[in-house]
Amino acid sequence: MKKLINDPRAVVDESVEGFGLAHADLVTVHPEPKYVTRRDAPVAGKVGLVSGGGSGHEPLHAGFVGLGMLDAAVPGAVFTSPTPDQIIPATLAVNSGAGVVHIVKNYTGDVLNFETAAEMAQAEGVEVRTVLVNDDVAVEDSLYTAGRRGVGGTVLVEKIAGAAAERGDDLDAVAAIGDRVNQNVRTMGVALSACTVPHAGTPSFDLEDNEMEIGIGIHGEPGRHRIAMEAADAITDRLLEPILGDLGVASGDKVLLFVNGMGGTPLSELYIVYRRAAQVLAGRGATVERSLVGDYITSLEMQGCSISVLRLDDELTALWDAPVHTAALRWGV
């Protein structure tokens, strides 16, 4: 394991501290219990947005704290969901009285910890709604599993729900927009290599030189199928097929196409995947109205990518286009 770190157990502390130093104009870092708030939180009259999860997915979530997106991010240990004693003060800190939406990726740990925190925040008088993100089509038999995971779609939910909150939507409306994004987005990922959790020191799984993991999540867990390496176009088709099928993308649909790097893949390769995905979508008669290409929800230094397709309507497009000013996503301001 070779990493630019000091003590493996200090990784999250030091990284979040560095993040706070680099973006002091945008965020405040609260060290103990650890959470990150928008500098001007709570914003009067605005619904607060809180997300969080294990660390190791940077820039998610702290990189999305700021105007038009999250009010607070709660980083857990690497790949470990945060605890209620972090989530509760983060929730209280961003509540202006208009209530708080928790954006939770569907993993048992995240769900349980946010559930507890929501109950306790409610007990303190904060109205909380939860948007559960579960966009991962790689999980097939969701009846017999913990359900579909929250992956790439999370970034889109955070951006669009964040824009709804920023324009002044009330608590239920913000949560409803978040749910709508979640219902209209599907994601699937591939890993060409595993990643190494600092405290573990060994790769999260072993892959032969000619193998890849199809249907990975974002925690370095193995995927659903392990198959022989293929060319980028074939891999892209393999990821896109279940997405388009499950989402029921039809001719005339307008979509946002999001090609996300897992952390160790050159940007140039993401554009090769994007190219093919755009071609396939065009072949189905869908119009790619908006695009996002880059490392936004990662698994440490894992090589690989995920593709997300979000079906757009005019309101979602307008909310996507609305100004955002965070460390990792910025436009219109």
Add this chain to the structure above:
Amino acid sequence: MKKLINDPRAVVDESVEGFGLAHADLVTVHPEPKYVTRRDAPVAGKVGLVSGGGSGHEPLHAGFVGLGMLDAAVPGAVFTSPTPDQIIPATLAVNSGAGVVHIVKNYTGDVLNFETAAEMAQAEGVEVRTVLVNDDVAVEDSLYTAGRRGVGGTVLVEKIAGAAAERGDDLDAVAAIGDRVNQNVRTMGVALSACTVPHAGTPSFDLEDNEMEIGIGIHGEPGRHRIAMEAADAITDRLLEPILGDLGVASGDKVLLFVNGMGGTPLSELYIVYRRAAQVLAGRGATVERSLVGDYITSLEMQGCSISVLRLDDELTALWDAPVHTAALRWGV
């Protein structure tokens, strides 16, 4: 070698095509000879800015084409500088009559190819100035080498000279600003792993599990020294020392601190490096006025980072803050 690619020889073509599809609102891709221009080029009355170099450093340079930065980018083969027959039409395409500045990283290949192109463009009636970027303090005996390389500082030169061009500076003024940035920036890099050029198929150098290369460039070439791995803070100190010494950073100086990932390093690790670098600068009495953290000038999937320090003055700060709208850098618009 595992990559999200199709034919190794089609990597640049397909990647740039995908880039063009994803950012059709910003750029036009000219396929043969290959170059990328700002969509609204040439901008009437504005000095044109052209940069280019080998591919494999994405988002550099095409990711920096757009308002307030480059007018054209000329991508060569992977790690191979582009040829005059690409640079010349790119130069002509962005010349509005106000002349064109070539921003050239100091490598023999880039220098020779841009030199030829500049001569021939001049012969076609375009006034060309060249800003040579050579910010790499890892190259020590520059009298006995091809001179210091252009590395991380290139991004800062392109942003700031781009802002000068956008505000209407004339040809000589834009070139002078570019030179001033170059004179005030120093960079040093480290690799924890090599990268693999697609057509080569084997890593660019071999590193043991406990080794790192100090003083690498951006082409997967070995660095100046190979030493045992260290903690992030020690590595940061090792990179920063020659930068601060060479630049002569003094108490009271205002600087921009740029921690750049080489492609395969998690963002969280870059913030660990940033944290230490910011502490060291504060210890010297320097003020970090502006920050940039992320993968901006990369070496494919190499693990590692570079640190750049730019000494700011009020004008450079204002130009840094000026609006920019490119695929990889965007603010104020």
Add this chain to the structure above:
Amino acid sequence: MRPCTLLPSAGGYDVGLDVTWAVKWLTLSAQAMAEHRVELIELDRAIGDSDHGENMDRGFQAVLDRLAETPPDTPGAALKLTAMALMSKVGGAAGPLYGTAFLRAATALGDAAYIDAPTLAAALGAARDGIVARGKAESGDKTMVDAWTPAVDAALAAAAGGDTLSVLIAAAEAAEAGAVATDPLVARKGRASYLGERSAGHRDPGAASSALILRAAAGAAA
């Protein structure tokens, strides 16, 4: 270690368990998590995300810290403190599940200074019920429930005619067997469920840590 008061139990007179036992249990649990940290990480690496050993180790170190800061008076207080420490330091799925388990057990024990065998078995049952209430897993889903449910069954059976030590030994043995029995199962809850059939052939990390904790409980009483 043994308290000076003897309590009645179904099988005659039993040496009851007190706060000293509880503290020793938690101390031995913390030792077990530290010792088996890498093993639990490895189990989680195979079918999860490589953090279970790290999380449990961090959590029980926090338990030790809090035990030192504010020494509890009763077994129930010790377990409540443990619940709070685990809830706020473990994170992931295991944090809330173990947190709830210890909280329910603490509630079952109330303020009692001494615990007899039936109370002990009932507290273990409450812990298991808490895990099921939070996590909704059934037996055979390849989770920590597959260690806890046989442990509780064995504890209840032992409590009918035995002392607290025999309850804890029965629970530990059953939990260990339950953990081993997760090996062939296909996971239906938690992170391992994403692997589908590929989760078979590996031991569930939470079941393994549960067995360690119950073995520590027996060790503390021995």
Add this chain to the structure above:
Amino acid sequence: MRPCTLLPSAGGYDVGLDVTWAVKWLTLSAQAMAEHRVELIELDRAIGDSDHGENMDRGFQAVLDRLAETPPDTPGAALKLTAMALMSKVGGAAGPLYGTAFLRAATALGDAAYIDAPTLAAALGAARDGIVARGKAESGDKTMVDAWTPAVDAALAAAAGGDTLSVLIAAAEAAEAGAVATDPLVARKGRASYLGERSAGHRDPGAASSALILRAAAGAAA
């Protein structure tokens, strides 16, 4: 292969080189680049950026394409076309250097249909001078100049008393020896110079490709 016209040379009558030789030279060069592509990449991997073999192969394939599209009439035209193809397809340091070399050689040959030994040696000298003019490398800097300079010296010496074939053989042998002699050198120009002392112990890739090209020239005349 041999033209029917005999030209005078210093040593008597020589079979001069014509456009057929030039085309064959370039064809053999292209073959050599394809065959030695991996070897040149490996040399460049050691002290550079792993692209020299790929660049030269791509460049000479482009030369073949252009030779097929617009067959040249004279040796000079063939070399000029080569210069243009290399300049626009090779990139990197080698592209402009080889481009200039072939352009200067073409200029030295002018419109001549046949080339005698002194003209040939002078053309090789012009190529070398072009490389030096563009790249500013001196002998011993561990660059392609270390293949070209001994080659030109040997060619000039051979031309004084020999035919074109002996000029080319002398040039090829000297270039090969020159390339080998770069092994111990510390690079002072080009990308390898960044390595400082660490560049010693490796052959310069550009010197190696130069030797291959000059060997192809001799092969085409044999």
